[in-house]
Amino acid sequence: MSIPGLGQLPIKANTSTVRQTTTLYPYWEWRFEVSHSDSLSVRITSGIADRDGTELALNKWYRFTGTRSKISTARGCTLEFEGACDRQRVVELTPESSASNLYMNLHFLLDRLRHEARNGRSLATGPRLMVVGPDSVGKSTLARTLTAYAVKAGFQPIVVNTSPREGMLPLPGTLTAATFATMMNIESEGTGAWAGTPTSGPAEVQPKLPLVFFYGHEHATDDLQLYKDVASRLAGAVTSRMSEDKDAKPAGLIIDTPGVSLEGDAGSKELDLVQHIVEEFSVNMLLVLGSQSVEDTLKKKFHGEKTSLGDVINVVGLEKPDGVVTNDPAWLLACQHAAIKEYFYGDSKTSLSAPKQMVDFDAVTIFRVPEPTGTSNEYRTLERIEPSPALTHWTMPVMDAKMNESHEAIRTATVHGFVYIADVNKDRRKISVLGPASGRDPQKPLLLGSWPEQYINLVG
Incomplete structure (x- = not known):
């Protein structure tokens, strides 16, 4: 696809809180990027617009953080925005290039x-x-x-x-x-x-x-x-x-x-x-x-x-749409951390308080996802591991299975939820676990994989 023209050049590091207004004509797009540490508020004051097919309500403020996206219109609209925006621009498209x-x-x-x-x-x-x-x-x-x-x-x-x-x-x-x-x-x-x-x-x-x-x-x-x-x-x-x-x-x-x-x-x-x-x-x-x-x-x-x-x-x-942003490793890692944080603490509109609880070593069963062995169909058993300080800051799924079930049943079970290992005290044989709800079933095993990676410190 080709872009007939750009209505506005990219603006970097726009941290002004001054409210700005932009007019979009039919088939135009407003593209924006907001870092995970900033927020941007947007509203449609006239016309009709959508984000990826979902229509924005008229005169309602929407708050974005950690987002690379666009707002599109087929009939034209006027939008207002304020807050911190790393990059934003208007892209003038036609029905053929949209x-x-x-x-x-x-x-x-x-x-x-x-x-x-x-x-x-x-x-x-x-x-x-x-x-x-x-x-x-x-x-x-x-x-x-x-x-x-x-x-x-x-x-x-x-x-x-x-x-x-x-x-x-x-x-x-x-x-x-x-x-x-x-x-x-x-x-x-x-x-x-x-x-x-x-x-x-x-x-x-x-x-x-x-x-x-x-x-x-x-x-x-x-x-x-x-x-x-x-x-x-x-x-x-x-x-x-x-x-x-x-x-x-x-x-x-x-x-x-x-x-x-x-x-x-x-x-x-x-x-x-x-x-x-x-x-x-x-x-x-x-x-x-x-x-x-x-x-x-x-x-x-x-x-x-x-x-x-x-x-x-x-x-x-x-064809690949014009304006698609390449997701660099740093951005993907920031998105991963943001998803983990949101799971336990909610987002900007829904604040949650994830309970922390102490669990005995003997009350927890942790298995490591088996290492790759190529394309062989040979079944690989899970590796049971002992709790250690190396598990600190890892997020693990709670499997919807009993710890005495077969390794195959555990590995292929559905995920009941996730827990975050806040701390492991080897001397006291205690694990500090952060979960979305208290009272985790000790009969349900945990799995340790290589992805998602360790969160730096969710509770710090």
Whole structure:
């Protein structure tokens, strides 16, 4: 896509509290970046605008922190903003160059397929689409936008996140699925963020309660066999839900995926990963974003192929939207820390007080996620580890299993919640644990992975 012109050059380190006004004409976008240590307030004073498909209410202030995003308009609007903004600019687009316009047209196609499934004219379920492409091309934004459009049209799609690097609703290091039946949180943080982590506090937007499985590594290809095992478990649970839920079945699936280039040494593993997700979730539409080479490879791979439900697998290529920001490692780490902090203490609008409790060494069972062994199907047992000061500042999932169950049952169980290890006193044999609720079941084991990484000090 090409940008006809820029209405405003980037402004860096704008920490002025003076309120500013910007006018957007049809199909224009206002792009902004706010660091995790600052906040920016925005409101629409006239016209209609949305953030990734979710419409902003008129004359309502929205507060953003730790966010790289955009506000789009198809009819024009006027917005006001005040606070600290690292970078902001107006981008003048046309209907032909607007990604929002392209995504809306794509939604109309999906909407027709959903209505056909709902009205019984289709033997299969609703569309099961999967967004594929390299890192930092806007995959999560596309998935989020199509989800928002589907919800607004009265459908309840199941959204699946298969990228362990960035969490959807829960913390990173997990594969998740959730039914979206209500609007998404406009103020959610991060890049391509969904709706913040589930909390027990009050909220304007109904919280989404995801189905969560723990993988424990940053990249899907770090341990491909373990990743495929976890993805299969998630797919089984999602497929079962769709078969039983009359609202979810016609709405179908929207699957966000890890970044893949299908090139170099990791190319064969990435292709294996994509094929596994397509097979397990019976994907019938692959949206390839921002890569002609990935599109060509997948068209060749799935040419003439059909899903387990009998429909043809279609591969559709989309150009990378202009203005997509590359997520550098420092930003991703800041997003990870912000997600951990929000899980235990809430966000700027919902303040939580996570209780701290002392637990005896003997009352806790901790297993380490097994180390990668290539692509072998050989089962690997979990390694039970003794509590030590080295575990301080790690965030671990509480598995929905009993500690005397088999290692396989523990490893593939759903996640009950997360705890943060605030301190380990080896002399007293006590662990100081921070959890979202008091009274953690000592019969539920903890898992230690390599991702998410240690938080510097959540309680300091």
